[in-house]
Amino acid sequence: MQGEAATGRRLVAVAGKDALEFLQGLVSNDLRPLAKGPGIVWTALLSPQGKYLADFFVVAQPEGLLLDLPEVLAEATLRRLAMYRLRADVQIAESPLSVSRGLGLAPADALPDPRDPALGWRRYGAPGGPAVIDWDAIRVAHCIPESGIELIPDDSYILEAGFERLHGVDFRKGCYVGQEVTARMKHKTELRKGLVLVRVDGVVPIGAEILADGKPAGQVFTQSGGQGIAFLRFDRASGEMLAGDVRVSVA
Template identity: 75%
Template sequence: MPGEIATDRRLWDISGKDGLHFLQGLVSNDVRPLETSDGIVWAALLSPQGKYLADFFVVRTGGRLFIDISERVAEPTLRRLTMYRLRADVQIAPLDLSVVRGLGEAPAGALPDPRHPALGWRGYGLDGGAPEVDWDAIRVAHLIPESGLELIPDDSYLLESGFERLHGVDFRKGCYVGQEVTARMKHKTELRKGLVRVSISGEAPFGAEITADGKPAGTLFTRSGDRAIAHVRHDRAEGEMRAGEAILHLDPLAE
């Protein structure tokens, strides 16, 4: 299957001798492997309180270091990165390359999406066609959150959003903004809330409140067929739930 152009993504070129070190001190994942070889790392930028602000791919390929980010969170993220830059030798500039993604055999120069094998590959500056893949169906099937949908700036937490399972956080890399809160959540006995996959029957809009026995239990997000992603309180999600006219039940991942 040929790749398709992801028109909702932006690329920023990262240059200057401090570029990688600058990102290493800010994001949730370890980007140091990109010092020595091409690759792609998925990471998040957090507030000092440990809340999600943005997620993006840090990519090195063809001798260039750049960021691949959703346009939903691009502008505020650029402002924050610029604020953190201070006197570091780092320049951030728009990069005029296409973002192409696809399934099946990857073309030369493409890189595997680091979050999950079902997401295929990503390429930069490659030829691509119109969108054909139902990415929401893939995301729902494998419980993969998306910027600005399930991942809500100044509200979401990484561990509630599956970043550990999806290779978006490293607990051995050292300090970064929001690291202390994330580490504390990691060492709690269990998380009280988080993203889950649910089976759903009936109609309910994106963002609908989920209730269980008449009590607030969470929020409904992306739906694909008879499954959906939801953020729930685990102690209220063990039986039947409702959202709008829909009936919901937990649908555990097989993986």
């Protein structure tokens, strides 16, 4: 089974004796298990203020590390990595590989998507086939955010976006850029906003404002099958809400 091509992605090889240590000091998740052999970790790169800049997969292969990046954020992410590299023995170069993904029985060399079993598997090598799976429907059903839609650079916070539930952050790994703010949100505050699954009685534009009793309560993003992923203020998310003239309620 070859799977289907994962569109909108860029693959970058990261080599050099300092490659794993370099990335480990920058991202939200623990990459050390990748030193033991083939594997995949989903993680985020944050600003010093703790805001989301990008999310990506770090893949360990026999040939070295591979970054599986959203194309829309790839250039900015690679510039930031180059800025942090300094004198580390790290080389970053485009990879000739392709990424495919699928559901059900996985090829022997595929890796499970670490975010949620519902997202199936990812494979790095030859190109996949045409896209046929409704991934947005899967994301909505499991409230899984997507880069450039629910995940907004320099605005989103990863805990509000569900990264803990989706195995994208490790609170025991030690320091990384933005770690202090993330740890404080985890241990010293109660989240007052976040992504939740909602029922949508119709279809509204992505990013449509949600009102509760006439007050701003959040926004609705990806929608499928009468449901949607919404970013809500929890103190205003009780009862019926409106996005334009469309009724919205917490699922």
